[in-house]
Amino acid sequence: MKGRSFPETIFAACLIVLLMAAYGYAGEPTDIARQTTDRVIDILKNKELRRAEKTKERRAAIRKVVSEHFDFEEMAKRSLAQYWRQRTPEERKEFVVLYADLLERTYIRKVESYSDEKITYGEESSDSVYAIVKTKIVTKRNVDIPVEYRMEKKSGNWVVYDVIIEGVSLVNNYRNQFNKIIVSGSYEELVKRLKKKQVEGSDKT
Amino acid sequence: MRKFDAELSAGLFLLLGIFALAFISIKLGKLEVLGGGGYAVYAEFQKAGGVKNGAAVEIAGVEVGKVKSVRLDKNYEAMIEFIINDKVKIQEDAIASIKTKGLIGEKYVEITPGGSDKTLQNGERLRETEAPIDLEEVISKYIYGKV
Numbered sequence: 001m002k003g004r005s006f007p008e009t010i011f012a013a014c015l016i017v018l019l020m021a022a023y024g025y026a027g028e029p030t031d032i033a034r035q036t037t038d039r040v041i042d043i044l045k046n047k048e049l050r051r052a053e054k055t056k057e058r059r060a061a062i063r064k065v066v067s068e069h070f071d072f073e074e075m076a077k078r079s080l081a082q083y084w085r086q087r088t089p090e091e092r093k094e095f096v097v098l099y100a101d102l103l104e105r106t107y108i109r110k111v112e113s114y115s116d117e118k119i120t121y122g123e124e125s126s127d128s129v130y131a132i133v134k135t136k137i138v139t140k141r142n143v144d145i146p147v148e149y150r151m152e153k154k155s156g157n158w159v160v161y162d163v164i165i166e167g168v169s170l171v172n173n174y175r176n177q178f179n180k181i182i183v184s185g186s187y188e189e190l191v192k193r194l195k196k197k198q199v200e201g202s203d204k205t
Numbered sequence: 206m207r208k209f210d211a212e213l214s215a216g217l218f219l220l221l222g223i224f225a226l227a228f229i230s231i232k233l234g235k236l237e238v239l240g241g242g243g244y245a246v247y248a249e250f251q252k253a254g255g256v257k258n259g260a261a262v263e264i265a266g267v268e269v270g271k272v273k274s275v276r277l278d279k280n281y282e283a284m285i286e287f288i289i290n291d292k293v294k295i296q297e298d299a300i301a302s303i304k305t306k307g308l309i310g311e312k313y314v315e316i317t318p319g320g321s322d323k324t325l326q327n328g329e330r331l332r333e334t335e336a337p338i339d340l341e342e343v344i345s346k347y348i349y350g351k352v
Binding site: 077078080081082083084085125130143144150162164166167168169171172175176179 | 251280296298300302318320322333335337343346347
């Protein structure tokens with residue numbers, strides 16, 4: 001069989017470039033942010049899962065999608081900051097679970113209140129292992145809420161380690177709160193509070 | 206003999222005056238005569254929000270360094286260089302935020318220490334930053350909405 005001729009190869013190359021441009025080729029981190037967001041929106045729009053008695057299943061599905069690209073361990077570590085190093089491996093494990101629960105309880109209702117807000121993706125800046133993806137949520141009143149994802153490449157997978165909404169870092173917010181609780185009380189006090197919130201949260205749903 | 210004494214004391218007095226002037230200008234101008242201790246760390250902010258050269262860099266309210274320069278980088282973001290006290294180690298996941306002292310006070314940079322084992326060396330970049338919140342912008346945005 002004869003190999004492809006030179007003009008054909010050029011044509012194919014041009015076609016690929018054109019297609020990429022048409023698709024709006026963005027970097028890998030942006031694609032991951034977009035895919036994850038789209039998958040969550042799909043779950044929220046799913047009529048079957050929308051029913052009240054399906055809340056548990058819906059939340060489990062969202063959690064599964066989100067946890068693929070959210071590094072809760074890294075977020076917990078960064079939030080606990082200097083106190084992370086003093087923890088034993090068991091304490092760390094327990095804390096990551098409590099922290100992921102805290103985030104879920106705090107933000108799931110907000111996510112579920114989604115009603116066709118538009119999400120636009122802006123510029124991305126990245127070096128080899130860190131990336132920043134800038135997005136905007138456009139509300140119905142036409143107000144832009146800037147949301148920035150800070151991502152890190154860990155074993156070949158881009159994962160989010162901080163979210164910055166309207167210029168305020170999620171990790172820094174919790175870092176300050178946890179720091180205050182630990183300084184004025186103790187780490188045990190912090191865990192106790194998180195556990196208490198966990199119990200309260202599960203009563204409500 | 207008498208005349209010589211008067212000249213000597215006038216000279217000494219003048220010298221003292223010059224030293225005093227030099228001391229005051231170094232102190233007030235925050236000049237570092239002996240190069241100054243500390244290492245340099247860079248950070249990129251979306252907005253510098255009025256931070257000036259010589260502004261304080263604080264951890265837990267304690268001054269640990271100073272802003273050395275504020276300039277615009279090629280992405281039209283603010284690149285701020287800090288000089289940090291040698292004794293203070295800053296982890297690579299520390300977060301730098303620009304804050305205001307009181308409601309209308311001067312701007313300063315607050316660093317919240319991180320939990321990483323890696324610390325920043327001279328000339329390295331502090332990746333995590335928070336731009337100052339522009340209250341005016343936030344308020345107007347949520348009151349009037351966007352056009």
